[in-house]
Amino acid sequence: MIVIMMFHDSMANAQEKMTQVCHLLELHALPPTPLNYHVLYQHVSEGESALSEALQAAVTEGRTIDSVLMEELYIQHLTPDHQKQTAMVERISELIGNLERNSKSNQKHIDHYHLEIDRCARALDEHDVDKSRHQLRKLAEHTLVLKGQMQKFKQLLEQIKQQYLSTKSQLKRLKDKHQLDPLTGLYHRHYLDKKFQYWAKKQHQISLIRIDVENYHQFCHDYGDSIGNLMLEKVATKIDKYVKESGFCGRTQNEQFTIMMADVEAQTVDLIAEKVQAGISKLRFVSSRSGKQLPGVAFQCQTIHRQQEPNFSALVSSTH
Known part of the structure; x- marks a missing residue:
């Protein structure tokens, strides 16, 4: 309604x-x-x-x-939080832009100050005290201008620092909400898609390990949604454990997980896939009510190496 x-x-x-x-x-x-x-x-x-x-x-x-x-x-198009995140990023970007402009301006003042020092040094005349005093006064004036510019720059840095500290934790929460699946803590599919586009543009060799859980719906039907979701959480934790710094893990469909890696040798990808399979196969679930051991995870694991696929969706759905 x-x-x-x-x-x-x-x-x-x-x-x-x-x-x-x-x-x-x-x-x-x-x-x-x-x-x-x-x-x-x-x-x-x-x-x-x-x-x-x-x-x-x-x-x-x-x-x-x-x-x-x-x-x-919903997160990308209908949540106010996403708009807040965009607004915060824009504010920080504006501050960084101001910082960059002030840095360039300060550099110009410093360069000009160096020129004035050189000019003043050449203009000093031990036989003409008044002329030398005049040059020194001009140098002092330029020094005050430079000090003023540096003070403004310092104030801007402090402003950026305070803005950063006040928004850091909030920005992280919003960023996580935008990028991470709330159930598993793995990346959303759209994040992997962005990474794919970036790596493809840089001409990196992209490889995937796709894990399809086959008995999730049966788990939900037999033991309830909470047990089915627990199974997905455990699988996600196990997958993430074996990837670490090698790539990015995402929940790419309701019961599908994908590991995406760049410039990893095929043998290493296969080795990671074997470890993931072994880890998931060892997962055990026991009913808290009856103490009865529940079935294990039925799944398929496949390694995929990019050939000419233009986007992440084409690659993750390929069978080569």
Whole structure:
């Protein structure tokens, strides 16, 4: 109802849109959560064109339309926090711009001051005391100007320091919320996509390790969503443990994880994949109620090396 009120829809219009939303939920087998309703209602209302374009791009790329994607779209396009983060970054960028301009200005004053010292030294005349005094007074005036500029520069640095300290923790929280999956703590898919574009532009060799959990939905059905989510958390922790500084780990679909690495030899990628497989295979789950041991994680693990794939979606969905 809150979403409907945002668009001031009549009940008839809202009913028509809700029918479209329900169709999309059913089409993509999405759970009818408030977040999914919100994103899809926004989409069918065309109230956020960037959101609709992003959703259409995901469909075109053949990406699975799941709750992970819905959450990414919500964070990127519908959360005020994302706008706050952008505003903070812009403020800091403005301060850094001021710092850069002041640095250049100070350098010019220093260069000019050096020229004045040279000119004054050449103009000093031991036989003409008045002329020498005049030159020294001019040098003193330039010294005061330079001191004033340096004082302003110092004040600007202090201003930037205070701004940085006041926004550092908040910026980190917003950055984490924008980049990290809240359930697993791994990167969102859009972050890996940005890294892919950067590495591809720099002509790095890109490799992936894709892990598809196959019995997540069965876990949720048999033991409840909390146990299913716990399984994903444990798998994510195990994957992240073996990657460390080698690359970036992301939750790229609801039950899919991807490790992306740059300029890592194929043998090393295979070795990391083997360790990840061994680690996940050792995971054990026990029912807190009955003490009964639950099934292990059923999964597939595949290494992929980029050839000509133009984007992350094409690479992660490839089978070579």
